[in-house]
Amino acid sequence: MDVQAISPLVIFFAAITTNNILLTNFLGMCSFLAISKDMKSSLGLGAAVTFVALCTAPLNWMVYHWLLVPFRLEYLQYIVFILVIAAFVQIVEMMIERLSTPLYLTLGIFLPLITVNCAILGCALFLVIRGYTFLQSVAYGGGCGAGWALAIVALAGIRERMKKRSKVVPELEGPGIALILTGFMAMAFVGFSGIVRIN
Amino acid sequence: MIEVLTGIAVLSGVSAGLTVLLLIAEAWFADYGECVIDVNAGERQYKVKGGSSLLRTLSEQKLFLPSGCGGRGSCGTCKCRVLEGGGPILPTETPYLNETERRSQVRLSCQVKVKENIRIEVPAELLNVREFVATTVRITQLTHDIRGLRFELPPGETIKFKAGQFVNLVSQPYGDVTESTSRAYSISSPPSDNRALELVIRLVPNGMVTTWVFQHLKEGQPVTLIGPYGEFFLRESSREIIFIAGGSGLAPIRSIILDMIDRGITHRPATFFFGAVKRRDLYYVEEFERIAAQHPWFRYKPALSGDETDHPYERGLITDVVARHYGTLDHHEAYLCGSPGMINACVKVLTQKGLPEHLIFYDKFS
Numbered sequence: 238m239d240v241q242a243i244s245p246l247v248i249f250f251a252a253i254t255t256n257n258i259l260l261t262n263f264l265g266m267c268s269f270l271a272i273s274k275d276m277k278s279s280l281g282l283g284a285a286v287t288f289v290a291l292c293t294a295p296l297n298w299m300v301y302h303w304l305l306v307p308f309r310l311e312y313l314q315y316i317v318f319i320l321v322i323a324a325f326v327q328i329v330e331m332m333i334e335r336l337s338t339p340l341y342l343t344l345g346i347f348l349p350l351i352t353v354n355c356a357i358l359g360c361a362l363f364l365v366i367r368g369y370t371f372l373q374s375v376a377y378g379g380g381c382g383a384g385w386a387l388a389i390v391a392l393a394g395i396r397e398r399m400k401k402r403s404k405v406v407p408e409l410e411g412p413g414i415a416l417i418l419t420g421f422m423a424m425a426f427v428g429f430s431g432i433v434r435i436n
Numbered sequence: 437m438i439e440v441l442t443g444i445a446v447l448s449g450v451s452a453g454l455t456v457l458l459l460i461a462e463a464w465f466a467d468y469g470e471c472v473i474d475v476n477a478g479e480r481q482y483k484v485k486g487g488s489s490l491l492r493t494l495s496e497q498k499l500f501l502p503s504g505c506g507g508r509g510s511c512g513t514c515k516c517r518v519l520e521g522g523g524p525i526l527p528t529e530t531p532y533l534n535e536t537e538r539r540s541q542v543r544l545s546c547q548v549k550v551k552e553n554i555r556i557e558v559p560a561e562l563l564n565v566r567e568f569v570a571t572t573v574r575i576t577q578l579t580h581d582i583r584g585l586r587f588e589l590p591p592g593e594t595i596k597f598k599a600g601q602f603v604n605l606v607s608q609p610y611g612d613v614t615e616s617t618s619r620a621y622s623i624s625s626p627p628s629d630n631r632a633l634e635l636v637i638r639l640v641p642n643g644m645v646t647t648w649v650f651q652h653l654k655e656g657q658p659v660t661l662i663g664p665y666g667e668f669f670l671r672e673s674s675r676e677i678i679f680i681a682g683g684s685g686l687a688p689i690r691s692i693i694l695d696m697i698d699r700g701i702t703h704r705p706a707t708f709f710f711g712a713v714k715r716r717d718l719y720y721v722e723e724f725e726r727i728a729a730q731h732p733w734f735r736y737k738p739a740l741s742g743d744e745t746d747h748p749y750e751r752g753l754i755t756d757v758v759a760r761h762y763g764t765l766d767h768h769e770a771y772l773c774g775s776p777g778m779i780n781a782c783v784k785v786l787t788q789k790g791l792p793e794h795l796i797f798y799d800k801f802s
Binding site for chain 2: 300304305308309310312313316317320321324327328331332334335338342
């Protein structure tokens with residue numbers, strides 16, 4: 238099946254469910270484990286990741302197809318993608334700080350964390366490997382971010398509830414139980430497979 | 437070859453392009469125009485360029501808040517009250533602020549960004565902290581390893597400090613030492629002598645600044661001093677005073693005693709115990725003996741712990757001399773300055789004699 242024929246909408250939903258970047262590729266784990274302790278921060282970080290992934294995916298698509306491919310410099314994609322993501326995050330942080338203090342407090346302080354989030358870089362690399370068109374890249378970026386946000390918010394919800402109601406053996410408290418929960422969630426997401434296929 | 441060169445060129449081009457974008461964004465978004473910082477309800481007002489942290493902006497205006505980590509938000513010492521214009525408390529500050537501080541609008545000045553007119557409150561002493569370029573006018577060899585230095589401020593300048601406070605002396609590069617560095621020294625002259633500063637400095641083997649003072653600093657040479665700082669000064673009360681010092685710890689005590697004479701504080705009996713090993717370690721003896729002769733409220737008790745016997749002074753370790761001298765300490769207050777070992781030993785003796793710890797004030801050299 239020709240990849241470029243897939244509807245961007247399908248790619249968007251697939252990136253959230255069957256191809257969730259966190260639960261199928263296990264990318265972006267460090268901030269996922271660290272921040273998922275409370276719901277408010279998870280929502281903030283999830284929104285920030287969604288925003289950055291949505292914007293950097295088309296940016297990186299343009300840089301790759303209009304700059305790296307013509308000069309045959311595809312091997313530079315890693316370093317160039319990171320540069321683009323870092324600069325973008327910096328600029329957005331300055332903008333948010335200037336324009337809206339409430340938004341800065343909920344979203345802005347998480348932005349520097351995202352510069353080094355591998356889910357964002359992974360998103361840029363996958364869209365190149367899979368040969369998406371520009372529109373498909375936008376949809377994939379948005380889907381990746383939304384999928385990541387969904388996963389962290391779900392885990393934060395579970396962890397908050399467990400803190401109140403469940404007893405965890407002390408050895409597994411914190412990241413230990415979070416990883417096990419992530420495994421369950423990943424298995425649950427396997428249930429989505431067969432609905433759509435994008436790779 | 438061409439491939440490598442294009443690779444380098446494109447990568448450099450991308451980096452340069454992004455840098456330019458960032459600079460434009462910074463000039464555009466991070467430009468907060470001119471802001472006014474009001475300190476202590478109008479006592480000082482600074483017109484500054486907004487956009488950087490409060491701590492940095494203030495130090496550019498020569499108002500130096502204490503800071504241990506250099507503005508990285510990891511020490512929590514640069515606190516001050518921000519009454520207006522600081523925005524809400526940031527998550528980066530919360531670990532360093534307790535409930536009382538939050539309620540009284542205390543913030544970490546290194547995390548607060550100056551974006552608008554801002555009203556702050558800082559301890560009044562900090563407003564006196566300045567940088568002075570003074571001239572070394574006199575170097576006196578007080579003992580074999582202690583020197584007294586007198587620095588005169590530039591004509592027309594004066595310094596305001598509390599007797600007992602210290603300044604930082606900035607050394608200049610010498611020999612293999614290529615950087616200037618600074619160390620804190622207590623002021624030994626009284627506040628009334630406000631056109632000059634006197635310090636007492638003991639040679640620390642291999643000490644960066646003391647070596648410079650002993651081997652390179654000459655009379656007539658300009659030096660940089662920053663201050664005054666410190667919480668070691670005479671408290672207002674009517675309690676009898678016990679001063680204990682060793683080595684160059686005499687400096688702040690001398691300043692306090694001379695200040696008491698200047699201010700006419702005669703209702704508080706005071707005894708100054710100065711601990712040394714040998715006769716050659718004593719200095720300013722005539723001065724303190726003269727004060728003791730002229731002022732009935734003051735007694736001077738040098739004590740020697742070495743094996744010399746042909747002297748009129750107290751014998752034994754300073755702790756034993758102090759212990760011998762007093763019964764119960766129920767209406768006293770103690771001011772200690774010297775090495776950590778001496779201070780700890782003295783605090784132990786004083787508390788055993790019934791002096792509560794909150795009435796023991798000290799400056800530890802370490």
